[in-house]
Amino acid sequence: MPVMDAERILAGQRGSVPRYTSYPTAPHFADQNGLAIARSRLRKLPAGEAVSLYLHIPFCDRLCWFCGCNTKHTLKYAPVEAYVGALITELATVRETAGSRLRLAHLHLGGGSPSMLRRPDFERLSSALREHFDVGPETEISVEIDPSDVTDETLTGLVALGVTRASVGVQDFSDAVQQAINRPQTFEQTRDVIAALRATGIHSLNIDALYGLPLQTEERLMATIEKVLSLSPDRIALFGYAHVPWMKKHQKLIRDEDLPGTMERFRHAALAADRIADAGYRRIGIDHFAKPGDTLAIAAEEGRLHRNFQGYTTDACQTLIGVGASSISSYGDAYVQNIVPTAQYEKAVQDGQISAMRGVQLNLDDRIRAWIIERLMCDFAFSFDALEDRFGYAARSYIAEAKIAVANDTFGLCHIDGNSFAIREEARPFTRIVASWFDAYLNDSSVRYSKAV
Template identity: 70%
Template structure:
């Protein structure tokens, strides 16, 4: 069946990116602290756990940015924040009652690359004191290339960083001006070379489509430049324009944004170029060289989706540290306090800064599983749901048959074995996944476009 793209696009409604289920707006206020207390105390020593540390500061403010971050021209708030992070790491250790093994540590933001050597040093010491970190632990950092100085590289070396994710977005000057993000190709190329010589052996580059003033030609040029840097992975995200949530996005002129059909065509062309360069397509927005761990996990059906996007990390416990960070404890989510000042006050008072949270009911767990498999594998195997959830799976399999049969847009097909999303419909996987989201219809939340 050939898809009627225009019909699908004009019928789409705003839906979540499904980096969790239930999604963060459906966590309950105040529920987080009790969950964090209970779950941290029962984690097994050799788990392992994955750690996420959030740095909600940037020394520039890009107008497209949808992240939890604050612009600062002074470094002092960052130092104060790192003090609080160090305190939270110790509180988590105390609550766990043991030194948990960390399989992965990821620093995200904001811009963790704006940390200076003393703060890298403090965090490295705090982490190694409270968690078991060794040469097997993968340590990754998100990097804004405009931050990188020899001191940053020393800091990354000291932390033992093995992976980095570099923000590019778009190399075109007119687009960069429209999003307030000047960043030359030369500067980015130098940072890539410096990171590689520092021992960072795996690199990801983030690029965006749907940005103001982007044209097909401009995006093609950007993708060509990204490919010339030879990253192991590429994330190609659609710009989420949510000015009602992110006030600074009002600096972007709506008339400069590509229309819905242009966004789709841009995404498709960029994906074609990246695939033609030998990268495997991973999920809805990632690409990886075939020998990269993410590509191997995707081929083996072992891909997962969490707050950082797609991951090959098999660990089902993610401890989020820092303001706004989200933890996942297998069948419960907890989000930390979002405003940095309140977060700092809580940890300095000796309290875990957990705030919102949700314990997944069996219904949530089954729906989360179905949504994750559709987003990762573009398929949902009925026997897989049954193996996982036993007889409870039956009504969900019936629901899936009903929801995906006679799909008038051709986004899904039902066979005796399960649901599949045809190759051509993969960009619309979020739409298929949303059919199993029990919270969506009652949702007051406004999300961004699905494609």
Template identity: 70%
Template structure:
């Protein structure tokens, strides 16, 4: 396998496939109407998942690709929490009951910047409008620079079971180039405090492909991350999309590692993590062997959603907050993106869905193929037929034809299905993109494939 040739022959930019069709292919539609019907259609007793988006941060990291706004004033954040609570009430009223929650995730932005009182308000409103049990997984993204005693008390009230802690890189030169100062000691103490406050599981996010990152610098960061023994590690490739995120223009492109360096850095860091007893999960996650994510990966029960890899098998994911995306089995609905407009809509008693896509049968089959490739590095024809019956046949033929036509022989084919070769797993997004019917339609630009 010649890595340079593979890079040369692909355009080098493909989606991360946290959904299919991907968000840039969502269109304006009656999102609130679809959401209303979907909420009415949820079967009694069926557990659902909830994603709550907090689009605020008290710092602005130049690498950031998330939907967030830098603010040093707290008043807009407190007002926004009020809108989130109103949206929860509207969802519960529309569904006609308190829906049982299997997973509840707070992402952002930085939900960790909430004050203690707002953790209380949210916790109370969630319990009033949804059925939360001690089986509900409650996860929150934490920026260590936010965490105080009050944050820890707030997290305890909410009942956080998993903390996702942003590290990115510990090297001071890299941190300067991305405007994210954060010491190892600060991170270590925050993780110890979270564990002390009863948070049972910790994930750490690290990035490769950052400006001024070298193999040695990344190695030092990963070494430090490993001393913290998180239950999970996400090692994401930095997505440089300055045409979408204007603040990324603060990053000097001359400082970014080239495509081949990115590839070698990622492989080196992944080997380091795996050699220290972590299982490799999908393209960019790692978990201790007894962690739920590792157990799910070994039994074909790993899934992919907007947070990346997940054990969440619910058919329905309800997204709350500005820009949050819901999945209702056969449709994606995204809430109004602009925070003020979102708040106006929910304060008027409306659901906030606006854009999205209804999946036709072709979308559904392709979504399943892409999810299995991203999670299992393989597609089983029997599994496809189990799910889609005779409709699966043309896709099996397509898979065989695509595999045969691939000059780089990234996959192996037999009567069972297709499998991405172990040495080609870094190119999984490329193999998934073979099945993407939208890839060549439109002007959408994505970040690097590896």
């Protein structure tokens, strides 16, 4: 892809597009009756059905200025302890609404910083999960970790919960960038936390790194990547910093003039990705990397990769139940988001409610477009036969739409490859832009998104 073309593509109307962790995306969950949707879907689940759970912890003991997550800064532990009580109540309500025990395939604790939890709270969460769900040796339990939180008590808590996979936030190791994002974190601290996690028996580790951060130069980014590689994580997520100060007010603390431009971001992303791939990692989707034997790499090779609200996953469950403030559930034909403010969330839960607030029920057009967009984000292609196998006659007009998209594709990002629509290898950095061609909601001008690369 000539650099000139990259510049023109990114300067185009679709230089800002969703990250497509769902379709329709969260701003389009317009049905206010999320509670009724969630209840009806939970009641329909057969006893013993394998489901996944996402538990959101919306607290951090620091506030990084770049943060786009749903979280609140707190130096007191009492609100966190009270919130864990609400999570436990909601787990019981979910089980009661489903009417029977469900089998837990995957559990993910995200945030915020779940690593802030103290050991007794990990223990009572673990008991509640095992009381209401079937948890077995095959259940994958993953947790997001801010290394600055981790103490011996955290480690014993993680063991009590039965954690099998940890995701450690790094972002960037250089002092200048860390100051510009208010996130001090030394390499030594990170290295020691990773060694301690491994010593507890957690062998599957992911590290998050970011490009596009303020004051990040090529040298600083590449030095960070070298340090990340030296820690030999099983997976690496290399996200582009999403600067959305109109949504996340604290991002205004980051000076616009310190941010790299679009083309610099593009170049940095490519350099970092090439270095990680040269070190032997497989490229997974648009922003992940995994060692060749890792389950994510195997799933990608076999066309079994999925994308959900947490990003790329091997999780093939139809149902993902989101528990906690702002969590999103996916029921195959519907998405539901929980109440966002923690106080309101806790009140709803204590009143015996599932905290579902708003949602969307997918019609046939949504389901077909969701499938196409997920395959593009995971495989950079979709097969017309697979589309027809799944959706029958209805697939025809979407195949025609894909062919028209190729005919109108002035930059040559895509082509028809046999009986498939495919993104060209050199155009993969623009995958979100291509996915957006199949997004029927994108023309809603009231919603703003982050940069496409």
